[in-house]
Structure formats: C-alpha cells, structure tokens
Amino acid sequence: MSETATLSETPVAYVRKTPAQALPPPASLVGVLGWMRQNLFSSPANSVLTIVTALFAAWAIPGFISFLLTDAVWTGADREACVAKNGVLPGACWAFVSDRLSFFIYGFYPIEQRWRVDLFFVLGAIGVAWMLWQKAPRRDIGFFYFILVLPIVSFILLRGWDLIGLTPVDTARWGGLMVTLVVAGVGIVASLPLGILLALGRRSKLPVVKFLSVMFIEFVRGVPLITVLFMANTMLPLFLPDNITVDKLLRALVGIGLFASAYMAEVVRAGLQALPKGQYEGAMAMGLGYWQMMRLIILPQALKITIPNIVNTYIGLFKDTSLLLIVGIFDFLKAIETARVDPQWAAPTTSATGYAFAAIVYFIFCYGMALYARSMERRLSVGDKR
Amino acid sequence: MASQEASATGMADEPPKVAFWNDPVKRGYIFQVILFFVVAFLIYEAATNAIENLTKQKIASGFGFWNVTAGFDIGQRLIEYSNTSSYGRAFWVGLLNTLLVASIGIVLATFLGFIVGIARLSKNWLVQKIATVYVELIRNTPLLLQLLFWYNAVLKALPEVRDSAALPGGAFLNNRGLFMPDPTFGPNFNYVTIALVLGLIGYVIYGRWAKKRQDATGEQARYLPVAIGLIVVVPLAIYFMAGQPLTLTYPNLGRFNIQGGLQVYPEFVALVVGLVIYTAAFIAEVVRAGIQAVSKGQTEASYALGLRPGPTLDLVVIPQAMRVIIPPLTSQYLNLTKNSSLAVAIGYPDLVQVFTGTVLNQTGQAVEVIAITMLVYLTISLSTSLLMNWYNSRKALVER
Numbered sequence: 001m002s003e004t005a006t007l008s009e010t011p012v013a014y015v016r017k018t019p020a021q022a023l024p025p026p027a028s029l030v031g032v033l034g035w036m037r038q039n040l041f042s043s044p045a046n047s048v049l050t051i052v053t054a055l056f057a058a059w060a061i062p063g064f065i066s067f068l069l070t071d072a073v074w075t076g077a078d079r080e081a082c083v084a085k086n087g088v089l090p091g092a093c094w095a096f097v098s099d100r101l102s103f104f105i106y107g108f109y110p111i112e113q114r115w116r117v118d119l120f121f122v123l124g125a126i127g128v129a130w131m132l133w134q135k136a137p138r139r140d141i142g143f144f145y146f147i148l149v150l151p152i153v154s155f156i157l158l159r160g161w162d163l164i165g166l167t168p169v170d171t172a173r174w175g176g177l178m179v180t181l182v183v184a185g186v187g188i189v190a191s192l193p194l195g196i197l198l199a200l201g202r203r204s205k206l207p208v209v210k211f212l213s214v215m216f217i218e219f220v221r222g223v224p225l226i227t228v229l230f231m232a233n234t235m236l237p238l239f240l241p242d243n244i245t246v247d248k249l250l251r252a253l254v255g256i257g258l259f260a261s262a263y264m265a266e267v268v269r270a271g272l273q274a275l276p277k278g279q280y281e282g283a284m285a286m287g288l289g290y291w292q293m294m295r296l297i298i299l300p301q302a303l304k305i306t307i308p309n310i311v312n313t314y315i316g317l318f319k320d321t322s323l324l325l326i327v328g329i330f331d332f333l334k335a336i337e338t339a340r341v342d343p344q345w346a347a348p349t350t351s352a353t354g355y356a357f358a359a360i361v362y363f364i365f366c367y368g369m370a371l372y373a374r375s376m377e378r379r380l381s382v383g384d385k386r
Numbered sequence: 387m388a389s390q391e392a393s394a395t396g397m398a399d400e401p402p403k404v405a406f407w408n409d410p411v412k413r414g415y416i417f418q419v420i421l422f423f424v425v426a427f428l429i430y431e432a433a434t435n436a437i438e439n440l441t442k443q444k445i446a447s448g449f450g451f452w453n454v455t456a457g458f459d460i461g462q463r464l465i466e467y468s469n470t471s472s473y474g475r476a477f478w479v480g481l482l483n484t485l486l487v488a489s490i491g492i493v494l495a496t497f498l499g500f501i502v503g504i505a506r507l508s509k510n511w512l513v514q515k516i517a518t519v520y521v522e523l524i525r526n527t528p529l530l531l532q533l534l535f536w537y538n539a540v541l542k543a544l545p546e547v548r549d550s551a552a553l554p555g556g557a558f559l560n561n562r563g564l565f566m567p568d569p570t571f572g573p574n575f576n577y578v579t580i581a582l583v584l585g586l587i588g589y590v591i592y593g594r595w596a597k598k599r600q601d602a603t604g605e606q607a608r609y610l611p612v613a614i615g616l617i618v619v620v621p622l623a624i625y626f627m628a629g630q631p632l633t634l635t636y637p638n639l640g641r642f643n644i645q646g647g648l649q650v651y652p653e654f655v656a657l658v659v660g661l662v663i664y665t666a667a668f669i670a671e672v673v674r675a676g677i678q679a680v681s682k683g684q685t686e687a688s689y690a691l692g693l694r695p696g697p698t699l700d701l702v703v704i705p706q707a708m709r710v711i712i713p714p715l716t717s718q719y720l721n722l723t724k725n726s727s728l729a730v731a732i733g734y735p736d737l738v739q740v741f742t743g744t745v746l747n748q749t750g751q752a753v754e755v756i757a758i759t760m761l762v763y764l765t766i767s768l769s770t771s772l773l774m775n776w777y778n779s780r781k782a783l784v785e786r
Contacts, residue, residue, distance in 0.1 A: 053510075057512070212425060219760075224727040231760070234756065237439075242439060322531060326730055333534075351539040352535075355534065355535040
C-alpha cells in the first residue's frame with residue numbers, strides 16, 4: 001500500500017494507472033482459419049500431406065456414399081431391381097437385404113416358432129444391460145441371472161422341451177445371427193471361469209497343475225482356431241464312446257470355448273501379475289486359505305483391472321465365431337454367403353451389399369464392446385489421476 | 387492363553403500336529419495325484435475309444451498314407467507337383483504356400499502398420515482422422531468377412547479374360563488373376579547375384595567399421611551413398627557387363643485364355659490383401675502404444691541437447707519405442723501366420739486347405755492329419771516365441 005503511494009507521489013513522466021485493453025488474438029490463431037493453419041497447414045510438408053489425403057478422401061467418400069445411399073436400390077421384389085438399367089449399374093441392393101432379413105436373423109428356424117428366438121434376444125439384452133450398467137439395482141442377482149439362469153432358459157427356449165409345450169427344434173435348423181449370438185454368448189459365459197481356473201493353475205505352486213495349465217494354454221494359443229474347430233469337429237466323435245453322439249453345434253461350441261478360455265487365461269494372468277505382492281501377503285497374514293484369498297482379495301481386484309482386456313478378448317471371440325462357416329455351421333456370415341448366390345437375387349452388386357450389411361452388423365457389436373472397454377478404462381484410471 | 391502355553395513349551399518344539407487333510411503341502415500332493423490320474427484316465431479313454439472307432443470304421447492308422455499318390459491338382463505351387471505326386475509332397479506344397487503368404491504378408495503389413503500407426507499420432511487432423519477410421523473399421527469386423535469381400539466382391543468382379551485390363555509393362559489383370567511378365571535368368575545372372583550378396587556383406591562390414599569410428603572419434607559416416615554404391619550401382623554395372631542375362635516372357639492375350647507369363651492367382655492376392663489390411667490395423671495400434679510409451683521428457687531432453695526432430699526420432703524415440711513394440715509385434719506376426727489358415731474359405735492352397743482339407747477328406751485319417759498340421763503351427767509359434775524371448779532378454783532395459 002505504502003509503496004504504491006510513494007510511487008504515485010514520485011514525479012515520473014507517465015505511469016499507466018489502468019490496465020490496457022487486451023488486444024484481440026491474432027486472426028491467424030483463432031477461428032476456422034486459425035484451426036486449419038494449426039492442424040492442417042502447419043508446415044509445407046504438412047500442407048502437401050493434407051492436400052494429398054484430402055484428394056484421396058474426396059475421391060473415396062463420395063463413392064462410398066453414392067454406393068451405400070444415394071445410388072442404392074431400396075425396394076424391389078427380385079434381382080430385376082438391382083441389375084444395370086440403361087447401362088448404368090445401381091449402387092447397393094438394399095432391397096435384397098430387407099427381403100432376406102429374417103433369413104439372416106433366424107436361418108431355417110420354423111417361422112411359427114420364431115417368437116422364441118425374439119424372446120431369447122430380449123432376455124439376452126436384459127442380461128447384458130444388467131451386467132454393463134454400473135448403477136443397476138442388485139447386480140449380484142444380475143450376475144447370477146447372466147451366468148446361470150440365462151443359459152439354461154435360453155437352451156430350453158431355443159431347443160424346445162415337450163414337457164412344457166415347446167416343440168423341439170433341431171440345431172440343424174438354427175441359423176443366422178441367432179447362432180452367432182448363441183455361440184458368442186456361450187463362449188463369453190464359459191471362457192471366463194475356465195480362463196480364471198487356467199490362469200490360477202499357471203501361477204500355482206503345484207508342479208503338475210502348473211505343467212498341465214501351461215501345456216494347454218500354449219498348445220491352444222499356438223495353433224489356428226480353424227484347426228481347433230476341425231479337431232472338435234472330426235476328432236471329438238472319435239474320442240467318445242460309440243453310443244454317444246455329439247451335436248454338430250455343440251462340437252463347435254466346445255472348440256470355441258476351449259480356444260477362448262486359453263486366451264482368457266493369459267489376460268487374467270496379466271491381471272494377477274499386476275497386483276502388488278502385498279495383497280497376497282496381506283491376505284495370507286489374515287489367515288485366509290488359498291481359495292478364500294483368491295475369492296475375496298485377489299480376483300476381485302485382478303479382474304477389475306483387466307476388464308478392458310477381457311472385453312477385448314470378447315471382441316476377438318465375437319469375430320472368430322464367423323469361422324464356424326468353415327466347419328459347416330450356419331452362422332450369420334454363412335446366411336449372407338448362401339443368400340448372395342441365390343439366383344433370385346444374384347445381381348452384380350448383391351455380394352458387395354451382403355458383405356456391407358454383414359460388416360455393419362459385426363461392427364455395431366464389436367465397436368459397442370470396444371466403446372464399453374474404453375469407458376471402463378477411463379473409469380478405472382480415475383483413481384490414478386488424482 | 388495360547389501364546390503363554392506356546393512359550394512355556396519352548397521354541398524348539400515342532401509345530402502342532404495337524405491332520406494331513408489340513409496340511410497345505412500334503413493336500414497339494416494329494417490333489418496333484420488325483421488330477422494326474424484323472425487326466426491320464428481321460429487320455430486313456432479317448433485313445434481306446436479312438437482306436438475302437440477307427441477299427442470299426444475301417445480307417446487305416448499310421449503314416450503310411452504319406453507316400454501314397456495324392457491324385458489331385460494344386461493350382462499354385464512353389465515346388466514341382468502333379469496329381470501323381472504323393473500326399474507328402476502335397477503337404478510340402480501347402481506348407482510352402484503358407485510360408486509364402488505369411489512372409490509377404492508380414493513385410494507388407496509391417497510397412498502399412500507403421501505408416502498408419504504414425505499417422506494416428508500425426509498433428510495433421512485429416513491424416514489422423516483417416517487413420518483412426520481405418521483402424522476402427524478394420525479391427526471391428528471379422529477377417530473372414532474381409533477375405534470373402536476381397537475375393538468374391540472385388541477380385542471375382544474383375545473383367546473376364548477376353549476383356550482383360552492391360553496394365554503398363556505388359557501385364558494383364560482379369561478375374562483369373564494377374565498375369566505378369568515372367569523373368570528367365572540366364573546363366574550369367576549368377577554373377578549379379580554374387581555381386582549383390584557381396585555388396586550386402588560389404589555394407590554390413592562398412593556399417594560396423596563406421597560405428598566403431600563414430601564411437602572412437604565422434605565422426606559421423608555417410609551411409610546412403612555407400613549403400614547405393616555397394617548394393618545398387620555395382621550389381622547393376624555387372625548386370626550390363628554380363629550382357630543383360632535376364633529375359634522376360636510376356637503373357638499373350640488370346641480369346642479365351644492367356645498364355646505364358648507369370649500368373650498370380652486371385653486367391654493369393656485376396657489372401658495377401660486381406661491379411662495385410664487386417665493385421666496392419668493391429669500393428670498400427672501396437673506402434674501407437676509403443677511411441678506413446680516413450681515419455682515426453684525424452685523428446686524434450688533431446689531437443690534441449692540440440693538434436694533436430696529427425697535425429698530425435700531416430701536416436702531417442704524409436705530405439706526406446708521398439709523395446710515396447712517388438713513383443714506385441716511378434717504376436718501380430720504369429721497371428722498373421724495362423725490367420726493365413728483362413729485361406730481354406732477362399733480356396734488358396736495353403737497347408738490347411740491342402741492337407742487338413744483335401745488330404746483329410748481323401749484319406750479319412752483325421753488324427754494323423756490334424757496332429758501334423760497342429761505340430762507345424764506349434765513349431766512355428768514356439769520357435770518364434772523362443773527367438774523373441776532371446777531378443778527380449780538382449781534388448782530389455784538393463785536395470786540397476
């Protein structure tokens with residue numbers, strides 16, 4: 001206070017008393033132009049890169065849009081709608097997709113029984129929502145529902161049970177998206193507990209347990225899924241006694257489940273290794289036995305930090321279900337493959353349309369899971385940021 | 387109370403006796419013995435059932451089929467093969483085709499993956515967005531769908547033979563593949579090969595010498611002119627001196643067929659394109675994570691020392707990022723190799739298509755055929771992992 005007073009009393013030529021008006025920011029740094037200058041044209045090399053990529057985008061994106069939307073055929077009864085007219089080939093044949101949509105979803109499932117599949121979709125959606133929504137009520141019941149009730153109810157619903165008046169439907173008639181979701185669902189539900197057991201086995205101090213776990217994990221991870229499926233398909237019936245016949249879909253499920261659990265085991269193992277040793281020692285000091293320690297202390301923490309990786313494994317599993325078509329299971333991709341060569345709709349753009357539709361469906365499921373994994377990652381890292 | 391008693395009885399006493407089922411060590415032994423016998427029993431059951439089922443179905447066992455005539459043709463082959471060759475020969479044809487696709491795919495996917503991975507970190511908004519869209523789109527759709535798309539929707543939609551698209555350099559493109567001029571090497575071409583190999587060896591020796599000199603004196607060597615001179619100029623000069631011992635056979639476009647030339651099959655192209663585009667998206671993520679793992683302080687310190695952006699990337703960031711990148715990159719290479727087995731869906735004659743497909747169908751010897759196939763992939767996977775572990779232990783950060 002006193003200093004300013006003396007300052008103001010000292011005779012000086014000029015001292016500014018009020019702050020100067022802030023100048024507007026230079027035009028080259030704000031607004032659209034400034035943004036473009038910073039992000040697109042910051043240096044000559046960058047400008048060249050921008051122009052080249054912009055030209056590429058200008059070539060590719062309109063082509064995509066005109067094929068998928070503006071030039072596409074939306075209505076029609078058969079291939080006539082999608083063949084070239086006046087020498088001009090139309091875009092995507094969406095009429096084909098909308099005509100065959102129920103085939104893509106249900107395969108050869110009897111039409112009058114398809115409400116059961118719809119109910120299965122609804123029950124599954126409830127289970128998934130219950131599990132994913134962090135603030136849902138009674139998530140413990142949700143877990144129980146997802147891991148136990150849902151599989152049993154779905155099996156009875158889809159397969160049928162004469163006792164309660166549901167006509168049995170042979171799995172050979174199952175098909176389309178429904179099979180893809182069933183296989184992915186079984187893989188998701190089965191691979192986590194199996195993977196946890198294998199991961200614990202791999203880190204176990206008991207040599208026989210450790211050896212068997214390592215052998216299984218490394219063997220399965222070392223071979224392509226397609227050979228595992230071939231093995232399940234051709235060798236599983238050989239290994240079983242003569243009087244037991246295994247359903248073809250079940251064989252594929254066994255293959256996919258074993259394959260996914262080996263990958264899951266490595267993901268869980270990474271989570272177990274990431275926990276500080278003090279957690280183990282603390283649990284042991286409390287007098288907990290091995291299984292109590294795992295159930296109450298270790299696994300809850302280890303699984304929580306690996307949720308993003310577990311979901312990523314699920315994405316891989318979901319994509320891998322498409323391989324079932326090679327061993328003759330009628331999954332979603334097989335339904336597309338069958339429909340696209342059907343003479344009723346075989347037109348020059350039918351194949352591309354079918355694949356585009358399949359890509360969109362797979363993308364929605366996989367990207368949805370990826371977004372969830374990312375949001376979990378953010379949520380889990382909140383504690384570290386402080 | 388209890389502690390008083392314990393101290394009263396003395397420290398030297400043995401721990402209190404517990405029942406053997408409460409002793410973790412003994413319990414562990416019992417559990418392992420039970421597990422061992424369960425697994426052994428399952429394997430025994432499976433084996434006896436398999437033998438019984440096989441004899442019932444009158445399927446021969448053993449590897450006698452290896453020398454039996456195969457009787458089917460294979461379109462693409464790297465070694466001599468005809469339908470009078472044996473199943474064993476077919477196996478080698480398939481294995482070599484798998485290795486061919488894998489090695490070409492790995493090289494191309496690495497290039498594309500590094501470009502996209504760096505593009506995802508670019509300060510250029512447009513480049514970064516395009517790279518992101520590419521990675522998300524490719525990673526979230528199944529590889530099999532992409533392969534079918536490339537094969538059925540793109541390559542099969544190419545023009546018929548008589549409407550072949552002529553490419554510059556005398557090549558033709560149609561729905562039967564790409565027909566390129568076929569190079570024939572004259573006897574004098576050996577000199578060129580020898581010159582090339584010697585040039586490469588010379589360059590490696592020069593590199594070592596230059597590095598030693600730089601370590602000793604700080605003088606930087608010029609690598610590029612030496613490389614061009616040793617690897618390009620000298621072999622090229624020898625090529626002309628030897629009288630250009632390389633002749634090209636151009637493909638001849640007929641009405642219904644193309645004669646001569648080197649045919650690249652559409653199955654091969656679809657598989658390579660599909661695998662490269664799919665794997666590159668994953669490699670891009672590996673590269674991005676690796677570069678992001680190098681802390682910003684490293685770059686800033688390097689700038690503070692006066693290094694320009696180029697050398698900073700070369701000498702500071704990339705060597706540290708590679709340490710993070712290499713292990714997941716290897717597993718992507720293995721994934722590409724294993725994924726090449728999807729060739730069976732589009733009919734490229736790889737190991738699985740030829741051996742686990744055709745040979746298995748013809749002989750019915752599922753156990754032997756699948757065991758051999760799995761053994762091949764296991765050998766590739768495990769030997770690569772061993773190599774990587776060795777590399778990792780050499781490159782790992784040496785900590786105090």
